[in-house]
Amino acid sequence: MRFSYISHLHCPKCGKEYPADRIQQLCECGSPLLVDYDLKELKKNWMPADLAGRSNDLWRYHELLPVMDEKNVVTLGEGMTPLLRMERAGQDMGIPHLLMKDEGIIPTGSFKARGAAVGVSKAKELGVQELAMPTNGNAGAAWALYAARAGIKASIVMPVGAPLITRNEVAVSGANLNLVNGLISDAGQMVGQAVKAHGLYDASTLKEPYRIEGKKTMGIEIAEQMHWKVPDVILYPTGGGVGLIGIHKALKELAELGWIKNKLPRLVAVQAAGCAPIVKAWEEGRTDSQFWEQSETVAFGINVPKALGDFLVLAAIAETDGCAVAVEDGELLQEQALIARLEGAFVCPEGAAAFAAARRLKQSGWIQAEETVLVLNTGSGIKYPETVNVEAPVLQPGDLLQRRTEEGEVSWGRKGKSTNEM
Amino acid sequence: MRFSYISHLHCPKCGKEYPADRIQQLCECGSPLLVDYDLKELKKNWMPADLAGRSNDLWRYHELLPVMDEKNVVTLGEGMTPLLRMERAGQDMGIPHLLMKDEGIIPTGSFKARGAAVGVSKAKELGVQELAMPTNGNAGAAWALYAARAGIKASIVMPVGAPLITRNEVAVSGANLNLVNGLISDAGQMVGQAVKAHGLYDASTLKEPYRIEGKKTMGIEIAEQMHWKVPDVILYPTGGGVGLIGIHKALKELAELGWIKNKLPRLVAVQAAGCAPIVKAWEEGRTDSQFWEQSETVAFGINVPKALGDFLVLAAIAETDGCAVAVEDGELLQEQALIARLEGAFVCPEGAAAFAAARRLKQSGWIQAEETVLVLNTGSGIKYPETVNVEAPVLQPGDLLQRRTEEGEVSWGRKGKSTNEM
Structure with missing residues (x-):
């Protein structure tokens, strides 16, 4: 048995293939690269029963992850987050089978830990000494801390408006922290310049192919925790959209392995009304999005005016008969308070946006009362104290x-x- | 098979027994009560192999927990927190087999979730409608949120100096939050008055017998995660000391069940130099502690001038050949930064105190280089942003x-x- 069944990388835009045994960033054509596995071979050697007794973290799926040698795994115990029934909130929304996957219960307090764990582990395997990335806060915090654990140097650039606690996390890790009076797009431009000038590893969203592999474990866990019968709908707060792309990729890989017993879920990209480029593109029937000017939302993690993987998000929605929905800040803050009072869960504003979207889609009839609906809460409300009065x-x-x-x-x-x- | 093997309650001071099927607070003699189980019967019916395939939370040990009917379980997925190897920090301290049990990776971001989950579940089973408690922040946050999930009203009183984020957690839960210009002892006095005047359930530390049962699951998890071979030393940041009492109780119960294969760990109570009543009592050879005047430390969770269960903590240390150690604030803050830089873990100041104590005890020769040493990090550093510059x-x-x-x-x-x- 191999530890990983990774075979190579490919470009979803132009189809060009790349070897996975050396550092790769974007495709020559500018598109993100995706990781391929030798699924035919894996199907012969791997069954759900093999997972019994494995570690309670995302590395239990190591065959479907890109790290080839177990000794390169950098872990803080991330993954296998709780899948909770939300009975009282579900009753309030008219969705009795409402579930939450709580990504607040993970190192660094947000789902970004998944991408960082796998991304940093693979960077270590590839011999990376120093990385750089722009961030809206949580990703930078996660990558800085995992890089510290791996002994890799990190430069992190975040907007001054990003959640203050994420600054503390980057600072305590010993990483090189820079703040910018602007948006994540400005931070990204500055990182791009430094990467070029100093030969750093570019860990920006989708500019390295492995973060998405970490994120996809959310999809595998959902399937395993539901005994390989996936929900009807999954709602995901969408900034860069890596998690949604990852979940879609995971579910397709599991389907190919023959592990999933029913129809794939309809995927819903949830955005804030103040920054909704994917929703706009979806409504206009476009296959990619346009830069959203003067974006603003309390749900800072989804304040991404233009996502590099927008075309992959839009394709995932289209392929699964999903949709894209925007919610107002007032709406999501109200939902955040309601979830805490009814369910005892202090969700982050991005997660609250996804709950608000579920409520909307039930009201519009897009979600039916008998359907099983899963909301991804991407982080802990603890990281956003300013959202509570x-x-x-x-x-x-x-x-x-x-x-x-x-x-x-x-x-x-x-x-x-x-x-x-x- | 019964869901719980609880039999009754007993007083560790005067020996009086109480039934567990109705609300009980302190013993007539003023001592906390402890929960007993029918271990002889359980030993016949329960084996480690029975845990395979159970939920990855503390309810996997339901036979050794006090909730009798599964339908009363109130859960946010708490427990089975990561047990991590701390190679680089261990190397730095001269303790190559250094481990951390990371209680930051749990709902509400601190180990208080364990006591709240079990305490609130049992309160629900006993028909409690409304509870009250004093808190240094984290316990109040946890109890407020779990009470919300259970549909139980909560009044929480915390010092104005308690970590600000815990205020937000209590507020968002919809609980009745009061702040006091004083210490947890002042808050406790006010709660006592309200409990008497209004017939509330007193959820103060050790004034209800079930929080300790939740906390003890840390001990069971350590044993299971180490394949029933426990470490040589466990260091625990000690305020009220419930976790240390609970771990000791768990290990003794497991020993009685025949599950533990080696000698019980030496338990170490770690306190801050600015509030070290247990350490003082230990050094003076006393069996209980005296109120610590003008206590002060950045490790707010262990700012407890006089713990109701002090005699149980001191007994646990004595019985296991353990000890009690105080560390300076400067020392623990330095350790917090070091753990983040070397291990990528942003631990809370209380957890950092326990790491600092491990370093001291290695220097003094009390810990030997070949020993397996486990540090409990009781919460996430995220909740203490003010500790990072x-x-x-x-x-x-x-x-x-x-x-x-x-x-x-x-x-x-x-x-x-x-x-x-x-």
Whole structure:
């Protein structure tokens, strides 16, 4: 048995093939490259039962991952995140079979850990000494920390507006952190310049082919956790769209291996109304998107004005009879609070956007009540404290406790000073 | 097979027994109560092999947990956190077999989720409608969110100095949040008054018997993840000490079941020098601790001036030939940065304290180089952004990237404005 069944890389645009045993970035034609596996051979040697007793992380699927030698695996225990029933929220939306895959329960607190774990492991295998990348925060945090574990140097560039906690994560890792007064597209331009000038490994979204392989494990896990019977619909908050592309790739590979028993899910790309290039392209019937000017949303992770893999996202939606939906910031913040109150889950604003989209699609009839609907929460709400408004009385020792109901009534003790007045 | 083998509760101080089928708080004598199981019966019916194929969360050990009916389980997928090898940090400390159990990779980002999951589930089973508790932040966040999932009302009181993010978690859950200009002991006094006046369920540390059962699953997981051969030493950051008591209880129960193959680990209670009542009691040979005046430490979770279960912590240390160690704030912050740079793990300050203690104990010869040493990181560093100093240049779009080495040298591009000047 081989540890990995990787065979080569190919370009989904022009078809050109590349060997996977040396550093590759984009195709000559400018397109991202995808990883191919020797699925015919693997099908003969690998069955779902082989997974029993393996580690509870994404490396349990090592045959379908690109790292060839186990000793190059760089892991913090990422993967096999909880798949939870959301009964009360589902009831509220009229979707009784509502599920959440909670990617907040993972090292670095966001699904970016998957791409970083596999991307950094493969970079280590390929002999990379130093990498650089632009980020909206979470990806940079994950890559900086995994690079530290691998002993690889990292330069990370993020917008000043990115979630503050992700700055701390990059800083504590010892990586070279630069901030930019602009968007991730500006950060990307600066990284491109440095990559060219200093010969760094470009770890930008889809500019190396392996992050997507890490992300695809979300799809494999969903299938395994549902006993190889996949849901009817998967909603995914879409910035760069790597997770959606990855999940689609995973499900097709599993189907080819004969592991999936039913029809592939309809994939839904969810964006914020303030940055919805994929939704616009989808509605206009285009196969790629246009740069979204002056993008803005509280769901910072999906503030991506133009994604390199937009054509792959749009193709995945089209192939699965899916769709693309935009939701307003107010809507997603309301959904975030509701999910916490009904389900005890503090989801990130991007995940909340996907819940809001599920609600919309049920209302419009696109989702049927009997369908099994899975929402990907891509990160922990802990990383976005600014999305929650805290109002609480400040008491002195010995004061009586106050009780505040949802209506704001105070029925215990005397009034204290509110945090808002501090 | 029964879902739970719980039999009754007993008082470790006076020996009095209580039935477990109704609400119980402290013993008449003022001591916390402990949960007993019908281990003789369980030993006949349960083997490690039975765990294969069970859910990857702490409920895989339901026979040794207090919830009798599976339908009362309130879960967010907590447990089975990563057990990681810390090769580079271990090398740095002279402890080649250094391990970390990473309790940051869990719902709500701290090990408090374990106590909350089991405590809230049992509260639901006992018909609790409303609970109250004081907290240093993380426990309140966890209990508020799990209570929301269970449909139980919660009042949470935390010091104004507690980590800000935990305020957000409590607020988003819809719980009744009160802040106090004081310590957790002040918050506890206020909760006690409200519990008495309004007939609430007192979920304070050790004032209900089930949180400890959730925490003990750390011990069971360590044993299972190490294939029932436990480490030589376990270091645990100790505030209320419930986790240490729980791990000790778990290991003794597993030994009684015949599952553990070697000697129990020496348990080490780690405290901050600014709040070290257990260490002081240990050094003075006392069996309980005294209130620590004017306690202060950046490791907020272990700022507990007097723990109700101090005598159980001291007994666990004594029984296992363990010890108690205090570390300075500067020391633990340095260790936190080092663990991030060498291992890519952003641990919380409390976890960092335990790493610093391991280093000290190796230097003093109490830990031997060939021993297997496990450090519990009780939460994610993400929840403590203020412990990390961020220095990064702020660039304008089109600027050249800057490269900062550990020595502060800038070898790329021109100088930008530092965040410190913003």
